[in-house]
Amino acid sequence: MLNRLTVLALAAALFCSGALAQKQPAKQDDRIVLEQILKQTYQPSLIGKQMMGIGGETDVRRAGTIVVIQRPGLFGSLLHNEPASSSIKGLSAELFRGHKDYDVPVGERYYVTAVAVGSDTILVGLLTARSVPTQSGAGHLWTTLSFKFPAEVLADADKTTVFQAFDQWFLPEGRATSALPAAAPVAASATAPVAAPATQPAYVAQPVAAPRASSAQESTLTPGMTREQILQYLGAADREIHFGQRQWLIYPGIVAALYDNKLESVETSGKASAKVNVQSDPTGAEIYLDDQLVGSTPSSLLLAPGKHAFRLHAAGRADWSRQVNILMGSDISLTATLDKN
Numbered sequence: 075m076l077n078r079l080t081v082l083a084l085a086a087a088l089f090c091s092g093a094l095a096q097k098q099p100a101k102q103d104d105r106i107v108l109e110q111i112l113k114q115t116y117q118p119s120l121i122g123k124q125m126m127g128i129g130g131e132t133d134v135r136r137a138g139t140i141v142v143i144q145r146p147g148l149f150g151s152l153l154h155n156e157p158a159s160s161s162i163k164g165l166s167a168e169l170f171r172g173h174k175d176y177d178v179p180v181g182e183r184y185y186v187t188a189v190a191v192g193s194d195t196i197l198v199g200l201l202t203a204r205s206v207p208t209q210s211g212a213g214h215l216w217t218t219l220s221f222k223f224p225a226e227v228l229a230d231a232d233k234t235t236v237f238q239a240f241d242q243w244f245l246p247e248g249r250a251t252s253a254l255p256a257a258a259p260v261a262a263s264a265t266a267p268v269a270a271p272a273t274q275p276a277y278v279a280q281p282v283a284a285p286r287a288s289s290a291q292e293s294t295l296t297p298g299m300t301r302e303q304i305l306q307y308l309g310a311a312d313r314e315i316h317f318g319q320r321q322w323l324i325y326p327g328i329v330a331a332l333y334d335n336k337l338e339s340v341e342t343s344g345k346a347s348a349k350v351n352v353q354s355d356p357t358g359a360e361i362y363l364d365d366q367l368v369g370s371t372p373s374s375l376l377l378a379p380g381k382h383a384f385r386l387h388a389a390g391r392a393d394w395s396r397q398v399n400i401l402m403g404s405d406i407s408l409t410a411t412l413d414k415n
Contacts, residue, residue, distance in 0.1 A: 104231035109191040111233050115247070116141070119185040136210045140203055141244040143182045148243075150176035150202060150215030157199070157216035165242060167219075175208045176215050176295065184217065185249065191228055196221045196236065200244075202368060205360070205389065219243065226412040229272065295330060299337040304330055315376065322376075348400045351407040352384070359412055371410075379404070386410045 096272060139199035145165070149158035151173040188199035200217040201303025207213075227235050294303065305311070311323040311330075323330040331339045352361055354371040361369045362385040368375065371386065379400050386394040391412035400406070 093349075103229045105193075105228050107191065108231040108236065110229070111234070112189045114199075114394070115139070116186040116189055118188055118199075119201070120257045121185075121187055132214060140247045140307075141184050141200070142240070142247050143178055143180055143184065143244050145243050146178070146180055148178040148217055148219070149174045150178055150206065150208075150216060150217050152176075152208065152210055152213050154216050157218040159218040159220060162219050162221045162239070162243065164239075167243075170220075172218070173210075174215075175210050178205055178215075178217060184244065194223055194225045194228065196223065196228070198240075228291060232259055257289060267310070292317070295328075295337060295340050297337050297339070301332060301335050304332075304337060346377050348377050348404045348406070350377055350398075350400065352386070352406075352410075353407070354386050354388070354389075354394070354410040354412055356388060356412065359386040359391070359394075361386055384408060388411060388412050390415055 085173050096367075114372060129308040133359060145167075147167040148168055149172070151158040152175045153173060156172045158174065158176075160167040160169050183203040185203055186198065187201050188197065190197045198219045198221065200219065201331055202215045202217075204214070205212055206219045207214050221236075221239055221348055223236065223239070226232075238352060295307070301321065301323070308325055308328070311325055313322075313324040315322040315324070319334045321332040321335070325334070332338055351374050352369075359371045360367060361373060361375075362383075363375065363377075363384075364383050377400060381397060381399050384396045384398060392415055394410040394412050396408065396410075398406075398408070
């Protein structure tokens with residue numbers, strides 16, 4: 075039997091250990107933070123119901139970052155509800171669900187459709203940026219990648235390790251180094267919005283600017299300034315363009331590019347931009363500008379003046395093509411009727 079002094083000593087020890095445990099907070103789990111970082115980086119696209127065969131909305135209602143595949147071994151499926159899902163461990167990929175409708179080549183371009191961080195896995199949803207012909211038919215193909223990580227990497231929001239793993243398999247288009255397949259048109263900008271409502275620009279050609287501004291105007295603008303501060307210095311912009319967290323304030327001689335309401339850069343060289351509204355019957359046709367896929371109808375494109383080639387494509391319809399000479403500062407509309415084949 076324990077004597078009284080022993081019992082008191084054990085009780086004191088238990089009390090102290092409990093007090094110490096209360097003073098040491100549990101390690102913070104930053105998976106939510108990591109997921110926010112990844113979504114801000116890859117800006118998942120918003121896919122319309124038409125792409126899923128259950129409605130008539132535009133295929134890609136809001137486009138984010140386009141990524142380019144860097145390594146073979148992935149597959150695509152024509153069925154959105156049965157995507158070709160691969161488990162990624164380092165440099166190896168193993169298909170565990172879905173159809174092998176398409177062997178994804180190095181250089182294929184994809185929209186990112188989803189990013190989700192789990193306990194030891196990051197799920198990345200992908201959709202081809204072009205319609206791909208396969209033995210089972212033609213269409214945009216769905217691919218899902220399930221990256222495995224040690225649980226502590228995700229809990230610690232170790233974004234460096236995660237980005238290094240992602241970069242082995244895909245890169246944002248502006249950073250991609252792989253040669254693209256000849257059949258896959260390349261978008262003109264890494265973050266160029268590809269399909270947006272008609273009230274938003276779907277594509278911004280570079281450079282997007284007016285004639286050279288004065289040095290006095292340039293000196294008033296510094297990175298980090300808010301939209302309100304810019305308006306205080308320069309007054310109301312001739313045109314404001316919004317897409318997601320990005321914004322462009324266009325003045326005579328100046329284009330101020332903002333992200334999350336903070337000034338990122340100022341463009342003061344080049345030619346004044348022109349606006350082209352592109353519509354089609356039926357809607358949802360792919361828009362190719364100078365042989366580059368830039369969106370789907372209806373879209374509003376902000377372009378440099380000059381001669382441009384437009385081609386609209388929709389499955390089961392004859393392509394519509396036009397050569398257009400766009401004048402500086404113009405605002406024009408193109409309406410295409412795509413006849414059935």
